[in-house]
Amino acid sequence: MVDLIPRPDRYGDKGPDLDSVNGLIQARIDGAISRRQLIRRAAALAVAAPVVGAMLHATSDMAYGAPSQGRTRAILRAAQADATIPVEGPTAPEGEPQAGGTVTIGTNEEPDTLNPYLTQLVTGSDITTGIMDTLLRYDSTQTLYPALAEEFSVSDDGLTYTFTLREGVTFHNGDAFGPQDVIDTWKMIMNKDFAAFSVLGWEKITDITSPDERTVVMGTSEAFAPFLTYVATDYGSCISPVSELAKGPEKFKAEFGRTGIIGTGPVKFVEWVPKQQVVVEKNADYWGEPMILDKVIIRFLPDDSTQLVQLRTGEIQMAVGAGALGALRVDEALGIKGVTVLEHASPGWSHLDLKHVFFLRHPLVRQALDFATPSQDIVDKLLKGRSVRSVADQQPGTWAYNPDIEPRPFDLEQAKAKLTEAGLTQTAEGGWEGKVPTDDPMVLDGEVMPFEMELWGIAGDAQSQQIIQIIGQAWNQAGIKTTPNFQDVSTLWGPEGYQWKPDTMTACLYSWFNSNDPDDMFYWHSSQIPDSPTGSGGNAIAYFNKFNFQDEIDKLTEDAARETDQAARKVLYDQIQVLLHEQVPVIFISWGKSFPTLSNKIGGFWPSAFNRMLWDVNKWYLV
Amino acid sequence: MFRFVARRILESIPLLLGIAVLSFIFMQLAPGGPDALFARNGRMTADQLANIRHSMGLDRPPHEQLLTWIVNIFRGNLGVSYSQFRPVSEVIAEVFPNTVILMTAGLLISLVVALVFGILAARRPYGIFDNITSFITYFGLAMPVFWFGLMLQLLFAVRLGWLPSAGMYSPEAGGFPDLLRHLVLPAFTIGIGSIAGWSRYVRSSTIEQISLDYVRSARSKGLSERRVMTGHVLRNSLIPLVTVVGIDVPLYLTGAVLTETIFSWPGMGRLFFDALTVRDYPILMGTLVLGAILIVIGNLVADLLYGLLDPRISYS
Numbered sequence: 001m002v003d004l005i006p007r008p009d010r011y012g013d014k015g016p017d018l019d020s021v022n023g024l025i026q027a028r029i030d031g032a033i034s035r036r037q038l039i040r041r042a043a044a045l046a047v048a049a050p051v052v053g054a055m056l057h058a059t060s061d062m063a064y065g066a067p068s069q070g071r072t073r074a075i076l077r078a079a080q081a082d083a084t085i086p087v088e089g090p091t092a093p094e095g096e097p098q099a100g101g102t103v104t105i106g107t108n109e110e111p112d113t114l115n116p117y118l119t120q121l122v123t124g125s126d127i128t129t130g131i132m133d134t135l136l137r138y139d140s141t142q143t144l145y146p147a148l149a150e151e152f153s154v155s156d157d158g159l160t161y162t163f164t165l166r167e168g169v170t171f172h173n174g175d176a177f178g179p180q181d182v183i184d185t186w187k188m189i190m191n192k193d194f195a196a197f198s199v200l201g202w203e204k205i206t207d208i209t210s211p212d213e214r215t216v217v218m219g220t221s222e223a224f225a226p227f228l229t230y231v232a233t234d235y236g237s238c239i240s241p242v243s244e245l246a247k248g249p250e251k252f253k254a255e256f257g258r259t260g261i262i263g264t265g266p267v268k269f270v271e272w273v274p275k276q277q278v279v280v281e282k283n284a285d286y287w288g289e290p291m292i293l294d295k296v297i298i299r300f301l302p303d304d305s306t307q308l309v310q311l312r313t314g315e316i317q318m319a320v321g322a323g324a325l326g327a328l329r330v331d332e333a334l335g336i337k338g339v340t341v342l343e344h345a346s347p348g349w350s351h352l353d354l355k356h357v358f359f360l361r362h363p364l365v366r367q368a369l370d371f372a373t374p375s376q377d378i379v380d381k382l383l384k385g386r387s388v389r390s391v392a393d394q395q396p397g398t399w400a401y402n403p404d405i406e407p408r409p410f411d412l413e414q415a416k417a418k419l420t421e422a423g424l425t426q427t428a429e430g431g432w433e434g435k436v437p438t439d440d441p442m443v444l445d446g447e448v449m450p451f452e453m454e455l456w457g458i459a460g461d462a463q464s465q466q467i468i469q470i471i472g473q474a475w476n477q478a479g480i481k482t483t484p485n486f487q488d489v490s491t492l493w494g495p496e497g498y499q500w501k502p503d504t505m506t507a508c509l510y511s512w513f514n515s516n517d518p519d520d521m522f523y524w525h526s527s528q529i530p531d532s533p534t535g536s537g538g539n540a541i542a543y544f545n546k547f548n549f550q551d552e553i554d555k556l557t558e559d560a561a562r563e564t565d566q567a568a569r570k571v572l573y574d575q576i577q578v579l580l581h582e583q584v585p586v587i588f589i590s591w592g593k594s595f596p597t598l599s600n601k602i603g604g605f606w607p608s609a610f611n612r613m614l615w616d617v618n619k620w621y622l623v
Numbered sequence: 624m625f626r627f628v629a630r631r632i633l634e635s636i637p638l639l640l641g642i643a644v645l646s647f648i649f650m651q652l653a654p655g656g657p658d659a660l661f662a663r664n665g666r667m668t669a670d671q672l673a674n675i676r677h678s679m680g681l682d683r684p685p686h687e688q689l690l691t692w693i694v695n696i697f698r699g700n701l702g703v704s705y706s707q708f709r710p711v712s713e714v715i716a717e718v719f720p721n722t723v724i725l726m727t728a729g730l731l732i733s734l735v736v737a738l739v740f741g742i743l744a745a746r747r748p749y750g751i752f753d754n755i756t757s758f759i760t761y762f763g764l765a766m767p768v769f770w771f772g773l774m775l776q777l778l779f780a781v782r783l784g785w786l787p788s789a790g791m792y793s794p795e796a797g798g799f800p801d802l803l804r805h806l807v808l809p810a811f812t813i814g815i816g817s818i819a820g821w822s823r824y825v826r827s828s829t830i831e832q833i834s835l836d837y838v839r840s841a842r843s844k845g846l847s848e849r850r851v852m853t854g855h856v857l858r859n860s861l862i863p864l865v866t867v868v869g870i871d872v873p874l875y876l877t878g879a880v881l882t883e884t885i886f887s888w889p890g891m892g893r894l895f896f897d898a899l900t901v902r903d904y905p906i907l908m909g910t911l912v913l914g915a916i917l918i919v920i921g922n923l924v925a926d927l928l929y930g931l932l933d934p935r936i937s938y939s
Contacts, residue, residue, distance in 0.1 A: 104794050110897070112706040120660070120706075195678040200666060253708045274717040275889030276791060297794045302884045302893065303769075309776045309788045487654075490902045493663040494655030512665075522665030530662070536672040538665020 021047060022153045025055050039565060047156060052565060055154065082334060084343040084386075084595060087140070090606035090616075091340075095623030097603060102295040103620060105613075106307045106316035107323030110275060110300040115257025116238040117189055117196040122322035122612065124257075125235035127278055127298060130614025131172075132238035132263030135163055135182070136228065137615065140608035142516065148177065148239055148264065149232065158223035163216050163232075169287045171241040172268045179210030184245040189236075194249035201230025202237070226517045235612060238263060266291045266618035275300060280614075291618040292604070304329050311597065312336050320596035320605070321613035327386035328463050333597045342596045345397060347609050348511040349390050352455075352471070352587040355499055355506045356545045359424065359434065359451055361441035363548060366584035367408070368418035369453075369507070372478040374410040375589045378467055387590040392577035393512075393520050395591055400518035400570060402577040407588075412478045424451060430479045441548040452481040456498050456508035459486040464509050467589070471509075495533035499540045511592065512538075516610065518573050521557045524585065526550050541585065549583045624930075628923065635919040642915040643696070643908070647689050650904055657681070657705045657902040679705050692908065701912075702905035706898070711909040714894065719913075721791060722890035725883075726875040728806050729813030734868070736818045741825025742852065742860075748830055756822060764819035772812045772885035779808060789887040809886035813879055817871065824867055828860040862932055869925025873917035 016032045017023030018041050028038045042052045111124035116132055119125060135149040149163040169177040186208055189196045204220045204227060211217065220227060231237055240263070244256055256262075261269045266288065267280035278298045282291040299316055301307045304325060310316040311333065319325055325333055333341050352373070359365045379389050391407045394400040408414075416426070423444040424434035432451040435444040453475060457468040468484050475482040491497060498506045512523060522528060526546055528539035547553060556579065560572035580588075596607045604619035661667055661675055676682050680691070695702060701711035740760065744753040780788035787793060787805050832838060833856060841851045880892035891910060898906035929936045 102795070112901075113708055115708070118708060192674050193678070195671070195674040197675075198666060199668070199671060203668075254703070254710070258707070258709055273792075273889070274714070275721075275893055276887070277794060279794075299790065299794060299887070301789060301887045303887070305769075305773050306776070306789045306885060306887055309773075309781060312781050313784070313788055315788060315790075315794075488900055490657070490659045490900065491653075491655035492659075494659035496654030497659075515666075528665055534658070534662060536662055536664075536667050536669045538663065540663065 019045065021045075021055060021156055025154075028055075035566070039567075084330060084334070084341045087342050087344040087596075087607060090604045090619065091342075091598070091602060093600050093603050093623050095601065097292070097621045097623055099292060099621075100294045101622040102297065103293055103318060103602060103622065104297045104299055104316045105318040105320060106299050106301045106310055107319070107321055108300075108302055108304060108307060109323045110302075111278075113257035114261045114269070114272070114278075115253065116240075117194070117198075117236050118253065118257060119236075120197055126321040126323075126613035127280070128238060128261070128263075129235060129265070129612040130267040130280060130296070130617045131261055131265045131269055132240070133265050134234070134237050134239065135232040138233055138516070138610045139616075140606045140610060142608075142610040144228075144233070152228075152232075159220050161218045161220070161227065161231075163218070165214050165216065166287060167214060169264050170285055171264055172262045172283060173241065173243065175241045175243055177239070177241070177264055178213055179208075179216045180242050181239050181245075182216045183208045183210065184242050185237075185239050188240070188245050188249070188252065191249050194253065196236070198234070198236045200234070200236075201227050205231070226519070229516055265614075267296065267614065270295075280617075286618065289618050292621040293617070296614070296617060296620075308332050308336070311339055311599075314599075317599040317602060318597070318605075320598060320607060324594065324596055326463060327383050327593065327595065330386060330595050331384075333595070338600050339597060340600055342598070342607065343386075344594050344596070344607060345388075345395065345609050346592040346594045347395055347514040348592040349393060349395070349514070350387070350467075350509065350511045350589045350592060351390070352507040352509050352589065353499075353541045354584070354586055355504075356441075356542055356547060356585075357502065358436040358449060358505055359422070359444075360505050361437050361545050361548060362422050362444070363442075363583050364418045364422035365424070365451075366587075368415040368422070368478075369475070369480070370408045370584050370587050371411050371415035371418060372475050372480065373471055373587050373589070374474050375587070376407065376410060378470060379590050382466055382470065383463075383590070386595070387592055390588040390591050392580045392588060393514070393523060394518055394573060394577055395514060398518065399566065400573040402574040404574075405577060405581050410474070412474070415478045419451070426479060431481055432479050441545065450481070452505065453483075454498060454504050454506045455482050455484045456492065456506060457484065457486050458492065458510060459488045468509055497533075499543065500533040502544055507587070509589075518569075519557075519561045520576065521561055524553045524580075525557050526554050547583070547585055549579060549585075553579060553583075553585075624927075628927075631923050631926075638919065639912065639915055640693070643693060643912050644689065646908060646911045647685075647692065650907060651685050655902060657904060659902070692905075696912070701909040704898075704906050705903045706901050706906075707903075711905045714906060715891075715909055715913060718889055718891055718894050721888065722876060722892070724802070725806065725809055725813065725888055725890055726872075726879075728810035729817070730868075730872065730875060732810055732814035733817035733821060736814070737821035737825055737864075740818065740822040742829055742857065744822070744826045745829035745833065745860075746852075748826075753826075756826075760819040760822050762819075763815040766815075768812060768816065768879075768881045769885055771815065772808070772882060775808045775812060776885075789885070791887075791889055809882050809888050812882050812886070813875075821864060821867060824864050825860060828863045829856060832856045832860045858932055862929065865925050865928045865932065869921050869928070870918075873914065873921040876914075876917050 016027035018027060024038050024041055027033045028035065038055065039052060042055065107123055109121060109123045111119055111121050111127060113119050114124060114128055116125065116128045133147045135147060136144050137147045139145055148166055148169065150166045151164040153162045165179065171177060186202055186205060188194055189199055189202045204222060204224050206219045206221050209217050244260065244262055245252060258272065264287065266283055266286045268283045270279040270281050272278045277300065279295065281295045282293065284290065301310060307319045307325060308329065311319060330341055333339065354360050354366055376389055379385065379387050388396055389407055391405040392402065394402065419432055424432045426432055433448055434451065436446040436449050437444050438446040455468055455472050457464045465486065472482045472484050492508065498508060522538040524539060528537040529542050530537040530540055542550065556572055556576050560569055560576065563569045563572060598605060601623050603621045603623060606616055657679060658676055658681060661672055680688055692702060703709065704711055704714055707714060740756040744756045747753060776788045779786045786807055791805050792801050838851060838856060841855050880896045882888065883890045883892045894906065895910045
């Protein structure tokens with residue numbers, strides 16, 4: 001059994017048990033052995049590779065960076081308020097912490113539903129993480145800690161997970177929490193009539209049994225390293241009470257997430273006034289540290305300017321979570337007295353996708369576009385350094401990130417040289433034309449065509465529109481005729497969207513969001529190419545033609561997803577990033593950042609990319 | 624009169640049906656769809672996508688979807704929202720009263736101000752007051768709502784601190800006085816656009832009426848200027864205004880996205896706009912049909928008002 005709370009003195013004179021999977025996990029969590037020692041010892045015990053992967057997830061060694069110890073607390077002082085403050089720990093304002101009180105949060109997007117299995121919006125899980133619990137949770141250093149499960153173990157073949165449930169936990173309606181809640185939650189998530197938004201991990205479960213009132217045993221169909229992350233910690237994996245699940249998919253869909261959300265978390269749902277606010281209050285019977293505040297009110301303020309006005313008037317004390325202010329609004333927020341703007345990483349990467357048709361099938365042409373895109377200027381000047389330049393699909397600071405790749409500079413001469421090298425010629429008017437590839441993407445042997453690009457963006461997104469204007473001007477300067485177009489998201493991704501038009505070369509600006517695992521098959525693998533404009537799959541850019549490096553990227557991403565030794569896995573992701581930078585399937589622009597903005601009177605608030613808004617709401621306090 | 628109203632209501636049924644069918648067809652023809660975002664989510668499996676489409680009824684042919692929808696309407700069932708997973712009638716019923724409150728307040732402000740401005744301006748065309756009101760009304764017409772709303776917030780909420788900046792009620796308060804305080808800024812923002820147009824209508828129709836023979840007769844009878852204006856001119860100059868307001872009111876009641884967004888007012892405009900961005904067909908269809916019904920009612924009321932204002936118009 002693995003106890004997630006480190007107890008360095010537990011071994012006494014005996015020393016840690018290094019002869020079993022669970023003993024190794026415990027020893028690693030307690031800091032008795034290093035990650036490397038754990039892997040070596042597991043190998044000596046002939047533990048299968050997928051199980052080692054699961055062990056590393058359990059010890060948080062798969063987390064971004066190593067589990068950090070001895071963190072520093074960020075002391076917020078009004079004097080520092082002229083710049084954003086990187087989050088290094090919970091906020092700790094000067095002044096006497098008070099018991100009780102109400103905090104009002106502004107967010108620019110109302111959730112669609114508070115049903116954790118159905119919400120498509122981060123603003124939905126921002127709230128549900130305070131009301132409901134998962135079996136385990138991630139803190140802001142991406143370290144696992146126990147929630148509804150106090151301990152867990154993994155069988156040596158990696159197929160069976162045993163969770164020991166916390167005793168004495170009650171749901172907000174008074175129901176006792178037990179194994180049946182876990183079992184029925186799984187059944188609801190997998191119920192076809194319910195149509196849950198995500199079944200990741202849960203679909204690997206073949207059966208769940210409960211040998212006694214404190215234990216659930218999950219059998220899975222295959223060893224799957226990220227299982228714990230998905231099933232035990234995902235925002236869509238909260239545990240619901242049997243009494244609510246028993247109402248059936250229709251009722252559970254219509255009512256639970258709107259008027260009746262019930263969980264075991266530190267806050268209880270009070271009311272949802274449509275388009276106005278959600279109110280939650282302290283759960284006095286919470287199993288953990290009880291909440292210090294009495295009440296939290298989440299107000300829906302769809303306009304950014306209104307959020308700023310209300311921060312100024314004090315009508316809201318926080319603009320945090322997914323509906324907080326964007327990078328373009330940070331300067332205005334910094335100008336407000338008594339308010340601090342925090343800053344932390346976001347797993348979203350902004351890029352221009354490139355439909356792989358005509359010239360865009362040729363890697364030199366895509367490299368030319370990368371040279372002609374002033375990404376560094378966009379990061380430095382437009383976004384004022386409030387984002388980070390990207391070169392590939394792994395986030396800087398995570399273990400899978402390859403720091404050795406140099407981004408291409410903005411250089412129109414090199415762009416032109418690459419186009420010439422690819423076989424295109426410059427016309428008298430300064431534009432480009434050439435023969436398009438027919439069969440082999442590297443051989444330009446088809447009809448002559450001008451090189452003209454359609455540049456697409458999401459309508460109504462001011463930042464996206466400015467970036468597209470800048471890129472369009474640069475490409476035009478390089479002689480690549482570019483027209484900007486904007487559409488709302490449902491149209492862009494619909495069957496009439498730009499990506500299904502075979503006769504135009506297109507690029508579109510949007511962001512993908514990575515999960516806590518570096519697996520990136522979603523984006524690049526040939527199995528992810530949709531079979532029709534309404535089909536599923538994330539790799540729509542290869543719809544007309546597979547990538548010229550498809551076999552290579554398929555093999556690398558498959559191997560990397562299967563490989564559970566982190567060091568070996570890192571080698572593969574390093575290679576993938578080198579390949580992506582060389583082949584430019586999309587133009588990588590930047591990694592976003594989040595800017596939680598709050599009154600200098602709120603302490604205990606510790607946001608990160610690894611959890612959602614209300615994850616530690618019980619620790620917030622006012623001074 | 625009763626027969627007239629009954630006939631108009633009966634006539635409007637095929638009209639509303641036609642509108643329902645047309646909006647359904649337009650929605651089907653519009654690019655994109657409610658499943659677009661799911662389809663492009665790389666973490667979504669084909670099975671799951673099929674499940675979600677089935678739960679929305681998107682796997683059935685369009686004519687079948689339309690027929691079910693129309694049959695359900697007659698049962699008082701507007702369907703279930705794709706994004707909120709609950710009955711559309713419930714969703715609309717929550718926000719419609721809020722819109723009625725905001726729009727009624729906005730209408731009252733603009734009607735009163737437009738009448739006062741229009742009549743005073745008409746008494747001395749091109750005089751000082753006429754010029755001042757012209758300036759104000761054109762300013763109202765030309766200035767962008769989001770800018771004006773923000774300026775009101777900065778002045779009355781931030782600088783003076785007299786009024787709340789946004790929302791319909793304070794987070795922990797409620798009741799009529801709280802509502803009134805929240806209502807002032809958005810109602811004025813909504814109203815100012817109409818003040819401009821309507822006061823010009825009142826002004827020109829008043830000028831026209833003042834020059835007619837019956838006004839000269841009234842004046843020659845020795846009636847005071849005040850009696851002439853209120854007893855004779857006003858009533859007649861209202862007729863064109865009734866037409867315009869009759870057309871504008873239903874549009875008001877379907878919401879004003881910008882004002883509702885700036886002032887975080889929980890109304891129909893935001894509901895429609897949010898539903899449009901995620902292609903929540905059931906909510907869109909529900910609000911469109913409601914809008915059509917309101918226009919029909921608005922026109923009917925305008926027609927009845929003509930009769931009240933001008934006895935020469937009869938409904939036999």
